[in-house]
Amino acid sequence: MRPENSFCSSNIREGEVRIPSGCAISAAISKSGKKFTGEGIINSMKPMHDRSNGLGGGFAAYGIYPDYKDYYAFHIFYDDNDCRFDCEKFLSRHFDIVRSEIIPTRKMPEITDCPLIWRYFVYPEHNRLVASQLSADEFTARCVTRINAELKGAYVFSSGKNMGAFKAVGFPEDVGMFYKLDEYEAYLWTAHGRYPTNTPGWWGGAHPFALLNYSIVHNGEISSYDANRRYIEMFGYKCTLQTDTEVITYIADYLLRKQGLTLEETASVIAAPFWTTIERKPPEEQEKLKFLRTVYSSLLVTGPFSIILGYEGGMMALNDRLKLRSMVIGEKDDMVYAASEEAAIRVMEPSLDKLYAPAGGEPVIVKVKEGAF
Amino acid sequence: MKKPENINAEGLEFSELNAIIRDKGDCVIENACGQRFIAAGMSYRDIKIHGTPGNALGAYLNGGTIEVFGNAQDAVGDTMNAGSIVIHGSIGDAAGYAMRGGEIYVKTDAGYRAGIHMKAYKDKVPVMVIGGRTGSFLGEYQAGGVIIVLGLTESERPIVGNFPCTGMHGGKLYLRSDCRDILFPKQVTAKSATKEDLEDIAKYVKKYCKLYHADYDALMSGDFTVVTPDSKNPYKQMYVQN
Numbered sequence: 001m002r003p004e005n006s007f008c009s010s011n012i013r014e015g016e017v018r019i020p021s022g023c024a025i026s027a028a029i030s031k032s033g034k035k036f037t038g039e040g041i042i043n044s045m046k047p048m049h050d051r052s053n054g055l056g057g058g059f060a061a062y063g064i065y066p067d068y069k070d071y072y073a074f075h076i077f078y079d080d081n082d083c084r085f086d087c088e089k090f091l092s093r094h095f096d097i098v099r100s101e102i103i104p105t106r107k108m109p110e111i112t113d114c115p116l117i118w119r120y121f122v123y124p125e126h127n128r129l130v131a132s133q134l135s136a137d138e139f140t141a142r143c144v145t146r147i148n149a150e151l152k153g154a155y156v157f158s159s160g161k162n163m164g165a166f167k168a169v170g171f172p173e174d175v176g177m178f179y180k181l182d183e184y185e186a187y188l189w190t191a192h193g194r195y196p197t198n199t200p201g202w203w204g205g206a207h208p209f210a211l212l213n214y215s216i217v218h219n220g221e222i223s224s225y226d227a228n229r230r231y232i233e234m235f236g237y238k239c240t241l242q243t244d245t246e247v248i249t250y251i252a253d254y255l256l257r258k259q260g261l262t263l264e265e266t267a268s269v270i271a272a273p274f275w276t277t278i279e280r281k282p283p284e285e286q287e288k289l290k291f292l293r294t295v296y297s298s299l300l301v302t303g304p305f306s307i308i309l310g311y312e313g314g315m316m317a318l319n320d321r322l323k324l325r326s327m328v329i330g331e332k333d334d335m336v337y338a339a340s341e342e343a344a345i346r347v348m349e350p351s352l353d354k355l356y357a358p359a360g361g362e363p364v365i366v367k368v369k370e371g372a373f
Numbered sequence: 374m375k376k377p378e379n380i381n382a383e384g385l386e387f388s389e390l391n392a393i394i395r396d397k398g399d400c401v402i403e404n405a406c407g408q409r410f411i412a413a414g415m416s417y418r419d420i421k422i423h424g425t426p427g428n429a430l431g432a433y434l435n436g437g438t439i440e441v442f443g444n445a446q447d448a449v450g451d452t453m454n455a456g457s458i459v460i461h462g463s464i465g466d467a468a469g470y471a472m473r474g475g476e477i478y479v480k481t482d483a484g485y486r487a488g489i490h491m492k493a494y495k496d497k498v499p500v501m502v503i504g505g506r507t508g509s510f511l512g513e514y515q516a517g518g519v520i521i522v523l524g525l526t527e528s529e530r531p532i533v534g535n536f537p538c539t540g541m542h543g544g545k546l547y548l549r550s551d552c553r554d555i556l557f558p559k560q561v562t563a564k565s566a567t568k569e570d571l572e573d574i575a576k577y578v579k580k581y582c583k584l585y586h587a588d589y590d591a592l593m594s595g596d597f598t599v600v601t602p603d604s605k606n607p608y609k610q611m612y613v614q615n
Contacts, residue, residue, distance in 0.1 A: 047406045047407030047408075047427070048407060049386075050387070050409065274535075276556070277535055280556065322485075322509075322510075323466065323484075323485045323508065323509065326446070326447050326465055326466050326484070328465075341407055341427070341428070341446055341447075342407075342425050342444055342446055342465075343406045343407025343425045343427060343446065344407065346406060346424070346425050347406065355444065355463075356482075357463075357465070357466075357482075357484050357508065359508060359509065359530075359534055360485065360508075360509065
């Protein structure tokens, strides 16, 4: 018997209540870019059912919109149609919309109190983009930030190209069926089951958190949230949900897209090694690690976390430097799996070539073969 | 002797599986997949598990034996008091957390924080033998008992990660390595194991070799480092005047 979901029928939003608590994450990626349905990743969440409490589940899928791969795919929650009309007015002023539709869902007793869920394939409107003197990515990111911060009742929860986040209040295996993810094909899937620690669990607060092509699923509770938030908001990001995962997504976008750091460097910022550990590295590496820790000291993420970052063409799994949350990696032929528990990986692939647990702060980076995504 | 009964764990929730186990004597569990708390608090049964048991396997175990033909996840033998857990594979984080009796044998590697806060009292001396390598914080806050790490798996990694024995104040920890590349905290003493030290662990290593078919003589001929807390009060005046 599953527990009654006592919060999903209320209108309490992020920041209005604190709930003490764990989470589950899982991912599967084909290094050759082979596409597969969401069925396996949905099933992988079942043995980890008790790591979630029904207050949020979600998935990110990469390579699902090949017919619209040059357009930003916006997935938006609306409170009601008035909110939708307002937002669509904003969208049509700033973007060329080549397709708009309701995201197909299954009616299920497990998923209730659904907002309106729409999808748009868009590209920045030519003259606006030229006048803004911004790149298309930056223009789009700023518009997403503006909608989420200023348009009441509208929330863009996915805004990348040829990828999408799907999330809801509910258990992850139900959320996957709700969004019919068994009918989508992707080369990379990530998944999350939520057990909210500080916030009530509204649809927007479920994971993944996504901005442009970056998405994060996260198990943990970071104690540096406010220090990270204050720093990242200096660069135009707005943390609208008061949940720690949102800030990690913006940190990833800032370091990777804006600062041009590599994934390894990003990992050395977020999960910087201790000074005593740095001291024992070779001189050249010491220098680099000291530089990263010094320049980006405000982006060090402390407290327990295991995260999976999805991006166009790959993923990175990372633990906090003390490894206060579990994570295991499995490999079989061209497939790589990551999950909070080995059981989740065994559901997707019973006979693995290799299984191991990365050390805290040691990123596991898996890239899809160039040209295959 | 009664033949052990088979239990197919496929699709069972942890509570359903554990309810079935409680109704049986000795049993063989097939297709375990992430079910938590298997045999938690159990006192006498002999349980064999195929598949991947979930977290907190054998927590509060008070006797009997658990044997896993595969890997185990996190928090195996949490606070166990007696009995034996044998893993024919690797083990996750926080294995033997606060265990105060019994034994855990792991064929290959252990995750972070193995043997954290292990303790001993009179005849209760817990033992953990890990055949491979371990993550960071091995034996953190160890207060008693014996931890042995043999380093038998092939890897670039050191036999133990960072910060081993942090806060250690009792017990003994053995590493089959000269530990030249390992940084220990100031409050412990790490030295080459003497003949007497090795005699103390002979029976445990013998059991490891019997369980996993390893060569005892070859194994014992390697360098061993033994770690113990500094014998005087190592944390004197750290928190209070004492």
